[in-house]
Amino acid sequence: MxxxxxxxxxxxxxxxxxxxxxxxxxxxxxxxxxxxxxxxxxxxxxxxxEPKEDKPVMDPKKSIKRNVIVCLECGQEFKMISPKHLESHGLTAKEYRKKYGFSARQPLCAKSLSERRSKSGKERGLPENLRKAIEARKQKGAKGSGTASGKG
Structure with missing residues (x-):
């Protein structure tokens, strides 16, 4: 004994x-x-x-709810998982998304907050402004690439 x-x-x-x-x-x-x-x-x-298990506290697909998002590292509930909180787990948002199989464009916030932000952006004309900026960038890039490759 x-x-x-x-x-x-x-x-x-x-x-x-x-x-x-x-x-x-x-x-x-x-x-x-x-x-x-x-x-x-x-x-x-x-x-x-004892090897530390990297098992999430719940199914990642169920962690993003209507009014909260659950941190899969510790189980805390938030409206939005901040970079500072992820830093406390030694992760960046990109690493967190990759670790739990989220797409790179998945917002780390509650669905209601994401919808509210989207609606607000659309009301301000953000998608149209974004399209214009992307188009302008493409045109600028097309002009620059033609002159850069030419030799004397």
Whole structure:
């Protein structure tokens, strides 16, 4: 039968007390310190031995709901998963999307927030302005590529 951490700590402190005389307070203090040290060592050993499962807290397809999005790393609910929150898990938005199989264009926010943003953008004429900007960029690129490849 294995010894408990308390028994191991008591044995260590007992050995210390036999070599160096200790007051009752010193014994109690030493026992607490040794126990906490042994406990932290055991916890560190267990976490190294057991491979961390990268299993999401829920099905990624079900994590984006009408009014909330659930972080698949920790299970917290948000209106939008911020880059700062993802950073706390050591991820970027791009890495998070890739890890859980979301498309690169998938907004990391609740459906209602995404719809509200889309509607607001359309009301401001954003899609039309975007089309114009893309077209202008294409025309600018076509003009630049013809002159850049010509030799003297």
């Amino acid at each position: 294995e010894k408990t951490l308390v028994e191991i700590a008591a044995g260590i402190v007992k050995s210390q007390a036999m070599v160096n005389p200790m007051s009752t307070e010193e014994v109690v203090d030493s026992l607490g310190k040794v126990f906490n040290t042994l406990k932290s060592l055991r916890d560190a050993e267990v976490s190294v031995d």
